[in-house]
Amino acid sequence: MGPKLVHIPASKVGKRRIRLSLARWKKIDLFQVFAMTGLTLLAIFMLLPIVFIMNHAFKPISELFLYPPRFWTNQPTLFNFQQLLLKSQTAVIPFSRYLFNSVLTTLVTVAGTIFVSSMAAYAFAKQRFIGRELFFSFTIVALMFAPETVAIPRYLVIANLGIMDTFLVHVLPLLAAPVGVFLMKQFMEQIPNELIEAAKIDGAKEFVVFFRIALPICMPAVATIGILAFQGSWSQTETSVLFTQTESMKTLPYFTMTLTNGLANNVVGQGVAAAAGLMMFVPNLVVFLLFQRRVLNTMAHSGIK
Amino acid sequence: MSSAALMKRRWRALLTTLWKQRVSYLFIAPFMICFTVFIVIPIVLANALAFFSFDAISMPTFIGWDNFLAILTQDRIFLQNAIPNTFKFAIIVGPLGYSLSFLLAWLIHQLPKRIRDIFTIAIYTPSLSAGVAMSVVWLVIFNGDRIGYLNNFLLSIGVVQDPQYFMNIMIIVSLWASMGVGFLAMLAGLQTVNTELYEAGAIDGISNRLQEIYYITIPAIKPQMLFGAIMSVVGTLKAGAIGALLAGSPITPQYSGHLITNHIEDYAFIRYELGYASALSVVLLLLVYGSSRLSFRLFSSKGEE
Numbered sequence: 001m002g003p004k005l006v007h008i009p010a011s012k013v014g015k016r017r018i019r020l021s022l023a024r025w026k027k028i029d030l031f032q033v034f035a036m037t038g039l040t041l042l043a044i045f046m047l048l049p050i051v052f053i054m055n056h057a058f059k060p061i062s063e064l065f066l067y068p069p070r071f072w073t074n075q076p077t078l079f080n081f082q083q084l085l086l087k088s089q090t091a092v093i094p095f096s097r098y099l100f101n102s103v104l105t106t107l108v109t110v111a112g113t114i115f116v117s118s119m120a121a122y123a124f125a126k127q128r129f130i131g132r133e134l135f136f137s138f139t140i141v142a143l144m145f146a147p148e149t150v151a152i153p154r155y156l157v158i159a160n161l162g163i164m165d166t167f168l169v170h171v172l173p174l175l176a177a178p179v180g181v182f183l184m185k186q187f188m189e190q191i192p193n194e195l196i197e198a199a200k201i202d203g204a205k206e207f208v209v210f211f212r213i214a215l216p217i218c219m220p221a222v223a224t225i226g227i228l229a230f231q232g233s234w235s236q237t238e239t240s241v242l243f244t245q246t247e248s249m250k251t252l253p254y255f256t257m258t259l260t261n262g263l264a265n266n267v268v269g270q271g272v273a274a275a276a277g278l279m280m281f282v283p284n285l286v287v288f289l290l291f292q293r294r295v296l297n298t299m300a301h302s303g304i305k
Numbered sequence: 306m307s308s309a310a311l312m313k314r315r316w317r318a319l320l321t322t323l324w325k326q327r328v329s330y331l332f333i334a335p336f337m338i339c340f341t342v343f344i345v346i347p348i349v350l351a352n353a354l355a356f357f358s359f360d361a362i363s364m365p366t367f368i369g370w371d372n373f374l375a376i377l378t379q380d381r382i383f384l385q386n387a388i389p390n391t392f393k394f395a396i397i398v399g400p401l402g403y404s405l406s407f408l409l410a411w412l413i414h415q416l417p418k419r420i421r422d423i424f425t426i427a428i429y430t431p432s433l434s435a436g437v438a439m440s441v442v443w444l445v446i447f448n449g450d451r452i453g454y455l456n457n458f459l460l461s462i463g464v465v466q467d468p469q470y471f472m473n474i475m476i477i478v479s480l481w482a483s484m485g486v487g488f489l490a491m492l493a494g495l496q497t498v499n500t501e502l503y504e505a506g507a508i509d510g511i512s513n514r515l516q517e518i519y520y521i522t523i524p525a526i527k528p529q530m531l532f533g534a535i536m537s538v539v540g541t542l543k544a545g546a547i548g549a550l551l552a553g554s555p556i557t558p559q560y561s562g563h564l565i566t567n568h569i570e571d572y573a574f575i576r577y578e579l580g581y582a583s584a585l586s587v588v589l590l591l592l593v594y595g596s597s598r599l600s601f602r603l604f605s606s607k608g609e610e
Contacts, residue, residue: 014495034338035412036416036420037407040424042428043424044427045421046481046599049431049434049439049442049481050434050448052442053441053442078586088584092573102497105473116335116339119332119335119336120332122332123329127326128329129326130319130322130326131407132329135333139340142344143536144535144594144597145344145348146539149586150582150590151573153347153348153349153353153583154343172339172343172358173343176336176339176344178340178344179486183401201413205324229448231433254377257440257550259415272523273441274441274442281433281434281439284325284433284434288433289426296425296489296493296504299529302493302529302532303494303527303531304530304531304532304535304605
């Protein structure tokens with residue numbers, strides 16, 4: 001039931017097109033100005049909390065609790081960051097241990113997710129085997145899965161696997177990433193079959209084709225699922241809270257959480273917590289900024305038909 | 306030929322094909338194993354546990370539908386707080402947040418290419434910061450005493466602190482952080498729409514942008530919108546954790562921000578009634594599955610071409 005088709009004689013179409021495009025230009029200008037003002041205001045509003053945490057992390061104690069509260073900092077200091085390091089050096093587990101745990105588990109998770117997801121995606125996209133559609137439809141259904149819903153059985157499974165309180169517990173549960181497999185598969189389908197056939201005729205085995213041809217072509221998608229895995233791993237507290245008991249096995253987000261919990265009336269900790277929060281957030285942002293183009297490029301193929 | 310011999314031959318043929326395709330199974334094996342262990346088994350277990358009474362120490366005892374009966378008839382907090390809160394939260398953060406991210410993606414797409422990136426980053430950044438990192442900011446902004454920025458403002462116009470605002474705060478914070486993967490997918494999808502479609506539409510009598518969105522844009526990016534919708538369903542669930550972060554414990558003041566996820570956490574990790582908590586998570590799983598099915602109904606492009 002679209003707008004009615006109006007039959008226009010061919011000679012008029014040309015003129016009408018020109019007029020239309022002119023009209024479009026005028027309209028766009030006004031509309032674009034309008035859209036841009038609105039978006040700019042909104043963008044500033046959305047970025048406020050982020051600018052705020054940056055300021056807060058650099059505020060000296062004398063400014064943290066001024067009344068009326070102030071947004072900008074007058075005399076930025078690194079005092080809070082020093083405190084973060086010092087405070088935690090006197091504690092049983094130093095800050096650096098949490099940081100090390102986080103960096104290590106995140107790196108392994110990112111590498112593992114890329115490997116596991118792209119292998120499965122390659123098979124789903126480019127190979128024919130019995131049960132392919134069935135397994136892939138499982139993956140689609142699993143897109144709707146949120147681990148939060150089944151926290152208890154997950155706990156039971158992990159307890160029975162015997163990986164409780166080890167590094168693996170920060171990595172393995174995150175490797176089951178249906179979103180990664182899905183995005184990768186959509187992207188891999190763009191690879192022309194002739195390319196793969198040609199390589200096979202030259203005697204390349206499936207694994208060689210995968211590593212030498214498929215993966216290099218799919219670098220944007222690799223970057224994207226890498227970023228998603230990074231975001232998922234770097235700031236999650238679930239595995240630290242539920243699956244580890246030893247303090248030295250827990251990660252940075254958990255440490256940050258202990259700093260911010262019940263902070264509302266805590267005078268001393270606020271600047272330190274802001275500094276820790278900033279350290280959680282900045283790597284996320286930097287990684288996204290570096291790969292933004294590739295992420296959007298991958299997302300263009302994200303449609304579910 | 307006897308039917309037994311025929312069966313045997315078929316069997317053998319199947320085995321030979323499977324053996325020929327062994328490389329494919331090797332490719333999907335790592336993912337399928339993680340997927341089974343951390344997603345499928347927990348879901349199956351949750352469904353099974355829902356029919357037991359289990360306190361994590363003694364053996365589970367089978368009690369049939371009693372857990373579900375208790376949910377429907379005895380659990381006052383569930384019926385009075387968790388259900389209405391979850392619906393309010395989910396309706397606003399889900400569909401509203403989703404429409405908002407579509408609108409923003411579309412607005413950004415109307416701008417000239419060069420400045421799109423800036424706005425994309427500004428709108429997407431909050432979703433990166435979600436969770437632990439920002440809780441210090443929310444605590445400061447929404448703090449109950451006059452140091453809280455918003456409270457400072459509200460006090461000056463005569464509004465006082467009340468648990469009923471807690472829910473609104475949760476919603477605002479979640480909306481702020483909801484422009485995530487789905488937003489990126491829709492934005493990227495918009496860039497793939499063939500511009501000739503718009504020109505053709507203009508000739509066919511489409512006169513304003515609303516018609517353009519309805520007749521051209523939405524049908525063209527339906528697949529990406531479906532992906533976005535599913536990400537939004539899952540994201541809404543995850544966003545529920547914000548209440549626990551703001552309050553510092555799964556139980557929010559006077560159950561003002563009590564969602565089903567919090568209720569599960571309460572029964573699972575505070576009261577250790579694992580069977581009952583599993584029954585609750587089955588209810589939640591059904592709700593999530595239902596909403597995803599609904600998204601498929603709305604946005605599926607199957608059977609249209």
